[in-house]
Amino acid sequence: MEYRSQSVAKLYFIAAIGLFVGQILFGLIMGLQYVWGDFLFPAIPFNVARMVHTNLLIVWLLFGFMGAAYYLVPEEAERELHSPGLAVALFWIFLIAGALTILGYLFVPYSGLAKLTMNELLPTMGREFLEQPTITKLGIVVVALGFLYNIGMTILGGRKTVVNLVLLTGLTGLALLFLFAFYNPDNLVKDKFYWWWVVHLWVEGVWELILGSILAFVLIKTTGVDREVIEKWLYVIIAMTLITGIVGTGHHYYWIGTPEYWQWWGSVFSAMEPIPFFMMTLFAFNMVNRRRREHPNQAAVLWALGTSVMAFLGAGVWGFLHTLAPVNYYTHGTQITAAHGHMAFYGAYVMIVLTIISYAMPRLRGQEAADPKAQVVEMWGFWLMTVSIVFITLFLTGAGILQVWLQRYSENPLPFMVVQEKISLFYWLREIAGLVFLVGLVVYVWSFFVKGGERRVPAAEPVA
Amino acid sequence: MSEVFTKSMARNIYYGGSLFFILLFLALTFQTHQELPKRDNRAAITEKVALGKRLWEENDCIGCHTLLGEGAYFAPELGNVYVRFGKNKDAIKGFIASRPENGVPGRRSMPQFHFTDEELDAIAEFLKYTSEINTSNWPPNING
Amino acid sequence: MAARSSGNTAARPLPGDLAIWFFILAELLVFGVFFLAYAFARAGHVELFDHYQQTLDRTSGAVNTLVLITSSWFVVNAVSAIRANRADLCTRWLLAAMGGGAVFVAIKLHEFMAKAEAGITLSTNTFYMFYLSLTFFHFMHVLMGMVILGFVAAKAYRGDYDADHHTGVETGASYWHMVDLVWIVLFPLVYVMH
Numbered sequence: 001m002e003y004r005s006q007s008v009a010k011l012y013f014i015a016a017i018g019l020f021v022g023q024i025l026f027g028l029i030m031g032l033q034y035v036w037g038d039f040l041f042p043a044i045p046f047n048v049a050r051m052v053h054t055n056l057l058i059v060w061l062l063f064g065f066m067g068a069a070y071y072l073v074p075e076e077a078e079r080e081l082h083s084p085g086l087a088v089a090l091f092w093i094f095l096i097a098g099a100l101t102i103l104g105y106l107f108v109p110y111s112g113l114a115k116l117t118m119n120e121l122l123p124t125m126g127r128e129f130l131e132q133p134t135i136t137k138l139g140i141v142v143v144a145l146g147f148l149y150n151i152g153m154t155i156l157g158g159r160k161t162v163v164n165l166v167l168l169t170g171l172t173g174l175a176l177l178f179l180f181a182f183y184n185p186d187n188l189v190k191d192k193f194y195w196w197w198v199v200h201l202w203v204e205g206v207w208e209l210i211l212g213s214i215l216a217f218v219l220i221k222t223t224g225v226d227r228e229v230i231e232k233w234l235y236v237i238i239a240m241t242l243i244t245g246i247v248g249t250g251h252h253y254y255w256i257g258t259p260e261y262w263q264w265w266g267s268v269f270s271a272m273e274p275i276p277f278f279m280m281t282l283f284a285f286n287m288v289n290r291r292r293r294e295h296p297n298q299a300a301v302l303w304a305l306g307t308s309v310m311a312f313l314g315a316g317v318w319g320f321l322h323t324l325a326p327v328n329y330y331t332h333g334t335q336i337t338a339a340h341g342h343m344a345f346y347g348a349y350v351m352i353v354l355t356i357i358s359y360a361m362p363r364l365r366g367q368e369a370a371d372p373k374a375q376v377v378e379m380w381g382f383w384l385m386t387v388s389i390v391f392i393t394l395f396l397t398g399a400g401i402l403q404v405w406l407q408r409y410s411e412n413p414l415p416f417m418v419v420q421e422k423i424s425l426f427y428w429l430r431e432i433a434g435l436v437f438l439v440g441l442v443v444y445v446w447s448f449f450v451k452g453g454e455r456r457v458p459a460a461e462p463v464a
Numbered sequence: 465m466s467e468v469f470t471k472s473m474a475r476n477i478y479y480g481g482s483l484f485f486i487l488l489f490l491a492l493t494f495q496t497h498q499e500l501p502k503r504d505n506r507a508a509i510t511e512k513v514a515l516g517k518r519l520w521e522e523n524d525c526i527g528c529h530t531l532l533g534e535g536a537y538f539a540p541e542l543g544n545v546y547v548r549f550g551k552n553k554d555a556i557k558g559f560i561a562s563r564p565e566n567g568v569p570g571r572r573s574m575p576q577f578h579f580t581d582e583e584l585d586a587i588a589e590f591l592k593y594t595s596e597i598n599t600s601n602w603p604p605n606i607n608g
Numbered sequence: 609m610a611a612r613s614s615g616n617t618a619a620r621p622l623p624g625d626l627a628i629w630f631f632i633l634a635e636l637l638v639f640g641v642f643f644l645a646y647a648f649a650r651a652g653h654v655e656l657f658d659h660y661q662q663t664l665d666r667t668s669g670a671v672n673t674l675v676l677i678t679s680s681w682f683v684v685n686a687v688s689a690i691r692a693n694r695a696d697l698c699t700r701w702l703l704a705a706m707g708g709g710a711v712f713v714a715i716k717l718h719e720f721m722a723k724a725e726a727g728i729t730l731s732t733n734t735f736y737m738f739y740l741s742l743t744f745f746h747f748m749h750v751l752m753g754m755v756i757l758g759f760v761a762a763k764a765y766r767g768d769y770d771a772d773h774h775t776g777v778e779t780g781a782s783y784w785h786m787v788d789l790v791w792i793v794l795f796p797l798v799y800v801m802h
Contacts (some may be wrong), residue, residue, distance in 0.1 A: 033538070033572070034538070034572075037567075038569060038570060038571060038572070038573045041566070042567060042573070045527075045528075045573070046527065046536070047525075047527020047536065047538075048524075050527050050536055051524065051527055110523060110524045110527075111522045111523050111577070114521075114522040123518060123522075125524075126521025126523070126524050126525075126526065127521065128526050128527075128535055131524060162471075184521075186514040186517055187500075187504055187506055187509060188517065188531075188532075188594060188597065189504035189597060190504070193493075231471055232470070232471040232474050233474075235478045236627065238478055239477045239481045239482070239631075240634065242478070242482040242486075243481045243482070243485055246482075246485040246486060246488075246489045247485055247488060247492070250492075254602070255533055255602035255603075256532045256533075256534070256597075257503050257532070257598055257599055258496055258499075258500070259495075259503065260600050260731065261730045261731065261737045261741065263600070264645060264737065264738075264741065265492065267645075268638065268641050269638075272634075272638065272641075329602060330604060332602065332603075333530040333541060337537070338537055407607050408604045413604075413605045413606075413607050415540075415607050416539075416540035416541065416607055468626065468775055469626035470625055473625040473627040473628060477627055480755075480756075481631070484748065488745070488748060495729070495730055498729070499729070499730075
């Protein structure tokens, strides 16, 4: 690495991967509960396993984004981080607060946790993905402000590249939109309306700016293609993201009590949300094709290309399949939703974090790229996880189609629980795929400890 | 393509396009808020309903169920459960109160929350209120 | 800073910056999809659509069509002017085009206010939903187009363009023509055809 303060990223990346493992373990618990209904009941009921699974996902991705920022911003800005000390302090605050929250979910009944944390003073608990006690949410805001201050000051005093500015815009948007998590009216329709201002405008909005800027950074570094070309593409991609995604929020406003014109506006604009993802695929492959060098870190290049494909498939294609109102009328709130959600989150956000870790971690450890044997193991991890997610998605899609047919569409619709029993084969298959995913994750983690092999592409002299 | 395709034009489209659609979205949001009173059943939001919503949240019902199609997919949709249970609050209250402490062996199980009668009534009222929101004829049938 | 256009116009199939053409394509795609949605919705509610179409102010719509076509002609003249190195004339033609846009905006606002006074909103019925959505969306594009022409006019006034370097003018002109084209489809489709 070029700047010593980039080393703080290592802490964030290690925490990210650790929390990722936790997320998957709880995912497997949930998958088993789908078919073995009272597994771990009442010690860990399904909803507790779920909030641990989803909250760990979001938190580890945030650690990943922060690590990515701490790594790439100094390099882009061509100066040291404003305050490495603050970065380390915020790391521990975030990690400890997060850990305490997760332990709270597991060891205290949720309503007890609400009383313990004085939820009644400003009630924000009990919404999906926003299960954190209000005090945790306030802590997140503090950590986010500190983080933005640190990164912002670094950029302010250094080179303001497009990559830096787009990343900062995405991260600032993330922080600002999170404030809507504090708005929890008694009016259920308004509650839901603004909840999506956090969730949709995150993952189909500002998070795409973060994704795009990290991808652009990795492509600049690994392909050697002119920055001007890459940054131009980045602008076009994020323009299309916001042009389609902002009004595209309307695809969550079909059936929640909001006016019916959203069925038209939401369908038209959300149908075009795959476009920026498709452009990202073209962008990634085009830049790699036009590369001016063979970078020794082939694993990172694989992750970058893989991200662009899987994000398009998971977010773009699977999203499109159920975004039009006439289709969504039947698929809303079914396993179709779960299928899309898993491939989209993995393809776009899990993979971009693993991409930047793949690129940056060797450099943080003093090499231009990991040893060839380590890269091979890492690539095995890539394929095992990616193919597993595809199968998880396919199985959930199968479950979803059958569920929609039996419970929503057919002439004699069946009750929810009856249908769940009938589609349980798909759940068993999904769980097996999930186990393979875990194997892939273990292989991936192991790759960080593998050494040796002969480089076909010579690495540059050891990085300081 | 050696067309003149400049970074600054791309940047301008990003700025202009984003601002345009933010403004449009805010306009639609404003319009939505004007329409909502006719659809969101707000007249039915009594203190009891508000308490019911608070209990719904503090017991994380959304962690297993969906409400108007949003939430978890482990247990049934509850936006229309009031109708599904024959517009009978007692049926809802009875169901919640009768969940076995240690679940049903081998089957997906719902916790026993030990609610008071007042709390059960509040939850039922909340679910009744929810069932009367105009959701454009969703769900497609009684099963939710 | 205006981008440099190549001197050899024969080799360039599209005037102006290519980025705007990606954007124009995207715009045409959205409007196209909206128009298709309109056609689809109309097919399911022919009587409703025919009935409420009668309540639209066709005169205003026709006048607005002429206004936009005229302003597009002004823009064509602006491009010719700068190609002949007449930045001063270019500026004036662009201002005239913006004036045309302003007339369109005024007439449109009058139309919207009349509907608002009659208590018509996006939720009144499907026809009005489409009418208001399509015309409002287009209206916002006219405003955006005027902003773009304004920027281009300012740069022309400052002397940023000449006969060899005026991609910005062509870019702005292309966008304005697109806005005009959309209206030329929208007006007959929504106001007239039954």
